[in-house]
Amino acid sequence: MSGHAASAPTPIRLCFVCLGNICRSPIAEGVFGELVRRRGLHARFVVASAGTGDWHVGHPADRRAIAAAAARGIDLRAHRARQFRVDDFARFDVVVAMDRSNHAVLQRLARRLPTPADLRLFMPYVDAAARGESLDVPDPYYGGPEDFERVLDLCESGCAGLLDALLAERRL
Numbered sequence: 136m137s138g139h140a141a142s143a144p145t146p147i148r149l150c151f152v153c154l155g156n157i158c159r160s161p162i163a164e165g166v167f168g169e170l171v172r173r174r175g176l177h178a179r180f181v182v183a184s185a186g187t188g189d190w191h192v193g194h195p196a197d198r199r200a201i202a203a204a205a206a207r208g209i210d211l212r213a214h215r216a217r218q219f220r221v222d223d224f225a226r227f228d229v230v231v232a233m234d235r236s237n238h239a240v241l242q243r244l245a246r247r248l249p250t251p252a253d254l255r256l257f258m259p260y261v262d263a264a265a266r267g268e269s270l271d272v273p274d275p276y277y278g279g280p281e282d283f284e285r286v287l288d289l290c291e292s293g294c295a296g297l298l299d300a301l302l303a304e305r306r307l
């Protein structure tokens with residue numbers, strides 16, 4: 136057997152989580168997916184997203200998120216919102232919360248698990264200059280187009296930082 140397929144590393148399964156799964160986490164999923172495609176690393180990652188809330192389950196991404204992402208070459212039209220469930224901790228290797236409030240909800244859920252989850256906050260991966268003091272990707276739902284632009288900016292920086300960190304951790 137040729138060594139090629141046999142030596143392919145197991146993909147890292149990544150899930151971004153926000154509240155509604157119609158704005159921030161679908162944007163992060165789209166940005167990360169585009170980044171790994173551009174770098175030729177898409178076979179090494181499985182990327183998904185979910186929300187801690189259930190209000191928008193089955194809905195497409197927010198139209199403002201779709202528009203802001205499309206302007207940067209990222210297509211979110213196929214996205215449908217889903218709610219994060221405790222068994223997602225087993226389906227994903229790394230769960231990344233878009234803000235502290237959702238991180239806290241996930242941390243509480245993770246207490247039910249027999250083994251510790253790899254649960255992280257997104258903001259520490261954003262370039263320090265772009266991040267400022269905040270540890271939260273601000274919820275743009277009640278905001279305007281500029282708030283969606285800000286989410287895209289934070290996601291572009293944070294996804295690049297997260298990818299570098301994962302590659303370094305896994306020695307890929």
Ligand code: 4NP
Binds near residue numbers: 153156160190
């Ligand atoms: P997201 O934004 O968490 O970034 O998807 C929100 C979407 C919907 C609601 C809140 C935040 N909502 O309250 O319905």
